[in-house]
Amino acid sequence: MSKFRVLIVGGGAREHALTLLVSKSRLEPRIFVVSSNINPGILRLCKSSGGKYLRGKPTNPEDVLKAAKEISPDLIIIGPEEPLFSRVTDVLRNDGFVVFGPSSRTSLIEKDKGFARNLMWKYKIPGRLRYKTFTDPEEAAEYAKASGDSVVKPARQAGGRGVRVFGETAEHLSRIAREAAATYTKRLAEMIMRKYKDIESSIIVEERVEGVEYTLMTVTDGNTLISLPVVEDHPHLYPWDLGPETGGMGSISGPSFVLPFITEEEFKESTKIVKMTIKSLLNELKEKYVGAISGQMMLTSFWGPTLIEYYARFGDPEIGNLLFMIKSDFLELLDSAARGKLSSYKLEINDNIYVVNKAIAPEGYPLEREKAKGHPISVNEGEIRKLGCEILYGGVNLVDGELLTTGSRALEIVCSSEKGFEDASALAEKAINYVSTYDGYRLIHRWDIGAHSHIKIRLRKARLARLAYTRRRAKGLLMVYDWIPGKGLVFFDYSSSKSLSS
Amino acid sequence: MGILLTFFFETDQDSGKYSYYGIMGLRHRGYRASYAVLNGNGIEIGRINPWSEKWSLPKGYAVIAGIEPMASLGLASGNTKKVAVVSEGLCDPERVAKILASFKKIDEASSEVISKESMDSCAFVGLTSDGEFIAYRGRNGIRPLSLGGYGFESVYFATETAPITLMGGEYRHDLRPGEVVYGSRTFLESYVLEGGKRTTSLFEYIYLARPDSYVDGINVYLFRKTMGAKVARRHNSTHIDVVVGVPETALPYALGYAEERNVPLELAFVSTVGRMRTAIAPLSQEERLMALSLKLNPVPNVFEGKSIAIVDDSVVTGLTLKTVVHKLRRTQAVKEVHVIVSSPKIINACPYGVNNIDPNTLIARVLDDEKIKRALDVDDLIWLSLDDALEYLRSFGIDPCRRCMSS
Numbered sequence A: 001m002s003k004f005r006v007l008i009v010g011g012g013a014r015e016h017a018l019t020l021l022v023s024k025s026r027l028e029p030r031i032f033v034v035s036s037n038i039n040p041g042i043l044r045l046c047k048s049s050g051g052k053y054l055r056g057k058p059t060n061p062e063d064v065l066k067a068a069k070e071i072s073p074d075l076i077i078i079g080p081e082e083p084l085f086s087r088v089t090d091v092l093r094n095d096g097f098v099v100f101g102p103s104s105r106t107s108l109i110e111k112d113k114g115f116a117r118n119l120m121w122k123y124k125i126p127g128r129l130r131y132k133t134f135t136d137p138e139e140a141a142e143y144a145k146a147s148g149d150s151v152v153k154p155a156r157q158a159g160g161r162g163v164r165v166f167g168e169t170a171e172h173l174s175r176i177a178r179e180a181a182a183t184y185t186k187r188l189a190e191m192i193m194r195k196y197k198d199i200e201s202s203i204i205v206e207e208r209v210e211g212v213e214y215t216l217m218t219v220t221d222g223n224t225l226i227s228l229p230v231v232e233d234h235p236h237l238y239p240w241d242l243g244p245e246t247g248g249m250g251s252i253s254g255p256s257f258v259l260p261f262i263t264e265e266e267f268k269e270s271t272k273i274v275k276m277t278i279k280s281l282l283n284e285l286k287e288k289y290v291g292a293i294s295g296q297m298m299l300t301s302f303w304g305p306t307l308i309e310y311y312a313r314f315g316d317p318e319i320g321n322l323l324f325m326i327k328s329d330f331l332e333l334l335d336s337a338a339r340g341k342l343s344s345y346k347l348e349i350n351d352n353i354y355v356v357n358k359a360i361a362p363e364g365y366p367l368e369r370e371k372a373k374g375h376p377i378s379v380n381e382g383e384i385r386k387l388g389c390e391i392l393y394g395g396v397n398l399v400d401g402e403l404l405t406t407g408s409r410a411l412e413i414v415c416s417s418e419k420g421f422e423d424a425s426a427l428a429e430k431a432i433n434y435v436s437t438y439d440g441y442r443l444i445h446r447w448d449i450g451a452h453s454h455i456k457i458r459l460r461k462a463r464l465a466r467l468a469y470t471r472r473r474a475k476g477l478l479m480v481y482d483w484i485p486g487k488g489l490v491f492f493d494y495s496s497s498k499s500l501s502s
Numbered sequence B: 001m002g003i004l005l006t007f008f009f010e011t012d013q014d015s016g017k018y019s020y021y022g023i024m025g026l027r028h029r030g031y032r033a034s035y036a037v038l039n040g041n042g043i044e045i046g047r048i049n050p051w052s053e054k055w056s057l058p059k060g061y062a063v064i065a066g067i068e069p070m071a072s073l074g075l076a077s078g079n080t081k082k083v084a085v086v087s088e089g090l091c092d093p094e095r096v097a098k099i100l101a102s103f104k105k106i107d108e109a110s111s112e113v114i115s116k117e118s119m120d121s122c123a124f125v126g127l128t129s130d131g132e133f134i135a136y137r138g139r140n141g142i143r144p145l146s147l148g149g150y151g152f153e154s155v156y157f158a159t160e161t162a163p164i165t166l167m168g169g170e171y172r173h174d175l176r177p178g179e180v181v182y183g184s185r186t187f188l189e190s191y192v193l194e195g196g197k198r199t200t201s202l203f204e205y206i207y208l209a210r211p212d213s214y215v216d217g218i219n220v221y222l223f224r225k226t227m228g229a230k231v232a233r234r235h236n237s238t239h240i241d242v243v244v245g246v247p248e249t250a251l252p253y254a255l256g257y258a259e260e261r262n263v264p265l266e267l268a269f270v271s272t273v274g275r276m277r278t279a280i281a282p283l284s285q286e287e288r289l290m291a292l293s294l295k296l297n298p299v300p301n302v303f304e305g306k307s308i309a310i311v312d313d314s315v316v317t318g319l320t321l322k323t324v325v326h327k328l329r330r331t332q333a334v335k336e337v338h339v340i341v342s343s344p345k346i347i348n349a350c351p352y353g354v355n356n357i358d359p360n361t362l363i364a365r366v367l368d369d370e371k372i373k374r375a376l377d378v379d380d381l382i383w384l385s386l387d388d389a390l391e392y393l394r395s396f397g398i399d400p401c402r403r404c405m406s407s
Helices: A013-023 A040-048 A061-071 A088-094 A113-122 A137-147 A171-195 A264-285 A318-325 A330-338 A381-386 A421-432 A452-474 B015-024 B093-102 B106-114 B162-166 B202-208 B220-233 B251-261 B285-295 B319-332 B369-376 B386-394
Strands: A005-009 A030-035 A052-055 A075-078 A131-134 A150-154 A164-166 A203-207 A211-220 A225-227 A231-233 A236-238 A242-245 A250-253 A291-300 A304-311 A354-362 A373-379 A390-393 A396-399 A402-406 A411-417 A435-437 A479-484 A488-493 B003-008 B032-039 B042-048 B062-068 B071-077 B082-089 B122-128 B132-137 B146-150 B154-158 B170-174 B179-183 B188-192 B242-245 B307-312 B336-341 B380-383
Touching: A005 A013, A005 A061, A013 A030, A013 A040, A013 A318, A013 A330, A013 A390, A030 A040, A030 A061, A040 A052, A040 A390, A040 A396, A052 A061, A061 A088, A075 A088, A075 A330, A113 A131, A113 A203, A113 A264, A113 A304, A131 A137, A137 A150, A137 A171, A137 A203, A150 A171, A164 A171, A171 A203, A171 B015, A211 A264, A211 A318, A211 A330, A211 A452, A225 A264, A231 A318, A242 B146, A250 A318, A264 A291, A264 A304, A291 A452, A304 A452, A318 A354, A318 A390, A318 A411, A354 A421, A381 A390, A411 A421, A421 A452, B003 B015, B003 B082, B003 B122, B003 B132, B015 B032, B015 B062, B015 B154, B015 B162, B032 B071, B032 B082, B042 B071, B042 B082, B062 B071, B062 B082, B062 B122, B071 B093, B082 B093, B093 B106, B093 B122, B106 B132, B106 B179, B146 B162, B154 B162, B162 B170, B202 B220, B202 B386, B220 B251, B220 B336, B220 B386, B242 B251, B251 B307, B285 B319, B307 B319, B319 B336, B319 B369, B369 B380
Parallel strands: A005 A030, A005 A075, A030 A052, B242 B307, B307 B336, B336 B380
Antiparallel strands: A131 A203, A150 A164, A150 A203, A211 A225, A211 A231, A211 A291, A231 A250, A236 A242, A250 A354, A291 A304, A354 A411, A373 A402, A373 A435, A390 A411, A396 A402, A479 A488, B003 B062, B003 B154, B032 B042, B032 B062, B071 B082, B082 B122, B122 B132, B132 B179, B146 B154, B146 B170, B179 B188
């Protein structure tokens, strides 16, 4: 039996994907996991690798440290973001463990959206958006009302929830949109202040941008940064990109490092944005960022690659796509990063493969989660595997031999094809037929992820954004001008190092 | 005709404020609209004139509306819920609402409703007091229905796409013939019945829809420009000095015609009553003539001694065209008047209720071309060939309904 021991913190779909990726390593590691729920997929991999599934709260440093001391792992991988914020990484490193995951300070890049935006302006990192942060709910509401066409977010990472877009796609709607923005902003600010005490600002109001979204996941040791293949997430709950915002109802990637609607050049530029961020973090905090950092990007008409927000971790569902895309040893990748030796690592991926990942959620996610909880799920793993697809368990808990939903996305089905997204998507649809609830409760997923019509829309949108930003660049414009009759020519200078003068 | 559904996922959002603009985007289709609004108290219904000065909708997170009289509202109560339906085409909204209200689950209710053959020539939208919505396009596809969304906030359905964009939304999908979409703030499902035919109303493209819309995937403006060009290709031997379009619908046709013939397009009339659609306004014959006269005040001294091509979108009763020609003849001493109609002859009332014209008022049904020319006092009268329109739409997979244009 292998001597290499790896401890993974967290028990969701992302950690299930991490476990699967790591289990394929030539090091044949024994896999240990610490989590508060029992994820059946992870449990099986722990057992088959000769490891163990430990119960504990991933966000509690004592729980995790206790597990680490018991196991003495060669590497600890932190999956979700909350353990980073609650100093789990710091405590483990202090005790001499080798950890893949940023410290609590460097993970501010995700936790504190104002911090991340300020860093981008201070160090003039391309792809930055205008923003303003607030503590006082009234003041935030007033600003949201005055600014218009904005995105209102919790200033603290709040499980991806609470983001609302108040688009003024037409001027005649501006009064309605602004009033709605003000009401919502005030309510959100009050809620955030009640719920989180570990951050100063409650609200961030950003300029709204339009374009094609994609996620760039990278791995870094603080010096070297390796970009993984670009993945596109699908945040809307319903097909045709309709419905409430979710943590992601599925994702597509392939056929190489880039998707059909993103160019090689845009991939490189996106990587440069993340690289500059890592460097600026070192400058700002005098501390190296070690772990995964993912950029939620958008191809916009102003910047081209634009940063919407950072995750101090791998994206979920995005990481699921890597199951079929990564050829080289993933455990070695994470281990090299944790030991500061990433420069010698060579990433290899499977070219010409199309990967489609579809999430399945119980009805009620995300707006009425109580309704979505506690439904027993049946998964015919054998039939799904026959189709060559992988199953990732997420928002489920194994209780007395029954698999119960927790109210979030229950599982993900990942399928691949060399023929194209449509084919991979069709496989996933077949596989999803083998998932049901014992109580007949409705499960939802998106049939359109990977559909041709869908890619066509992305291609068109990306082309429009590309025409606009290349034109802007050719003219060397980093200013936005506006003529307001009676007030004169006003402008906003993106080359300055401050977002808003106030 | 013309129907609308807006559904916001957050119940504190006021759909009525957005739907206001959606109804404005449909009001070129008629002068009364009935609506139902869903809010915490259940379903409220009402009726408004979207052309009147001040009107608004009650507060609520979901709205359905339809332009009367061809679209209408029905309400029904079941054991556990109330249902409101707005339908158009050949179906009774109250009957649809009754069936929907008699089932507990909307998936069972919808399959019961849409499986009926009588629903094939119908389109409807509905809301239930449980917070669910439903939209259906009948299997023969006569009535189009498009789907869009506004960010993470809402889902929109409308007969054409301009109301969707006016409500801030993005157009995403055209319901296929026999396609039903239903859902709530926690789920959305759709499926398509077999045996659908895309026989979308040709009259939508010719006349009803706004030129800034797509109807069943067809860009209405480009359709009209192309038809103008097509009719010009068949009418290229006569000398023309200048082209004039009859306001408002005919302007894209006139542009296409003028461009193809390389003849200048002139504005001939200025309206004093805005963009009023006199053909469908609820007016007496006398009032209609008065309105037309106000809508068509001629620009002076542009056409003297010239041969003019007057391009009109369609000729139904011929009243508008008669007024136009008369005004030009009287005020400008034009040399020749050639009338180009960018639609085939309309000779029947619509069996699906898309229009409700009295067949005896249809000029092309009652008179032959020679008599029409004499009645209108014109030198030439050219109609768009039905084949030209069919060829174009068929290239997009639509075999349009043309029952009002064929005997």
